[in-house]
Amino acid sequence: MPGKLMAFDLDGTLIFDQKISGESADAIREWQEAGNLAVCATGKSLASVRKAVEGYGIRFDYYVLYTGAVVADAEHRVLTSSTLPEGLVEDVVAKFADEPDVAVYGTTLDTADVQFSSNISGKSSEVLPHFEPMDPGEIPRHEFVGVPLWVDDERKIAGLQEFITSTYGDVVDCHRNQMFLDIVPSNCTKATGLVWLDEQHLKGRYLPYSIGDSWNDLPMHAWAKHSASFEYSPREVREATETVTTTAADYIRGILAEDAAGAADDVARPAPEASAPNA
Template sequence: MILFTDLDGTLLENGKVKTQKDIDALHQFQDSGGIVAICTGRSKFEVVPAIEQGLPYNYMILNNGGEIYDGEKAIIEHRISQKAGVEILDMLVKEKHLYSYFANDDEQLSYYQGKCAYFPSHKPTDLDFIDEYHRSHGFTILCTHQDTDDFSITQKYMDIINENYRDEATAHRNEIFLDIVPAHCSKGTGIKDLVHYLGDKHRTFGIGDSYNDLSMIEMCDVGATFHFSDLSIKEKAQKSYSYVYEFIDDILGGYYELER
């Protein structure tokens, strides 16, 4: 059996582990013979601070299915082309109310109103954001969000990207963020790829809280979410929880065996 778990809003709150009980339950799941796969929109640069908090895992699905790691080894890698990535970023940086981000195999930088910083450390840098992405040979993920909680400007670019770059990139909404990943990639495709890599014989469980988790919830044999999640997400899940450890307790306790 494999447990696919989101990070932000699921195991993490404001970048910090919600409860030690979740970590203990993940260890218990592994001790029972289960496989833990982190399934996130984050890039490899952003996952490191979470892992360093002691989160146990066997595999990582990153960039909404764009990359899959077996420990430290990448087993599947997809990229947004240099041409498409540059064109998309050229649009985003012209909007003064948008934060923009890009990651490639070497760096991840953020940009807002002319200022560039390393991400996720937020350490300012004198690097020229526009020059840096124009020099990139391709991108693992692009990201943007507004400087308010409104999604109107971001929605506009989500529609533009999915309409005009459908063969190059896919834009997923993740609460206020817009994750732009290689074409046809999602958490659902990442799960399908990893299960195939492992031999297609595992029962799958998935839990997440946001819109980009819908493909994960629908792909897994059992998909779960949280009491606080949007109704559109709850409608696709089989059960809602307050914490991940409660979901694991049900899995290991045989609740879903009875439901089969």
């Protein structure tokens, strides 16, 4: 039986209220102990993922970060990366600095997550809870992988995504994750990062699975041989996956139970009788 690889989204899949349940952490370890790979596939930055999984005893085998723009190993060493074009971050930050109901962030390879501006008062985001302020004048000193926009008005998010795509679509991709828009380098999705990892690093040795709750997981689900979303996922996402599950732990343990039953059947099945020797 070939080994399996499961790509895990974080926010809304494993992380709720900025916490990962013990049940999910235990199930991921069980998955790995059975000889399978666990890959974190997220729009979060490397710095943000480190904070998010710290203290839960989870050690992913690989990380697909910044919605596919970066792939890293278990030690957080970057294996491949793409960055946003020079000048684009300054332009995006300037355009959205005064936009009502929008907070503008930045993600780099060499700093904590940063915030450039916020027109959202009295709230904090569970998706991007840790950040440091950065003056736009500092932008040229860093290489940016993503510009996340928190849009605190569901009526605006589709229009802003369309504006970003029409304005910068030749050099960026813009992915929606619930109330965030993630601006990343062109041709970067969770699927492109997973394809690179699978083909260039793992040489196609693992059967791919995916689990994720939102729109930015759709390319990942299309890549996977088997995929799962949740009962609370948007309808478009539920319809795109093979399975709709209740929790990540339930999905993992269901697959492991099927594997165990299949192995037991193989053991119980009698060996074929030897053919009689030729006279």
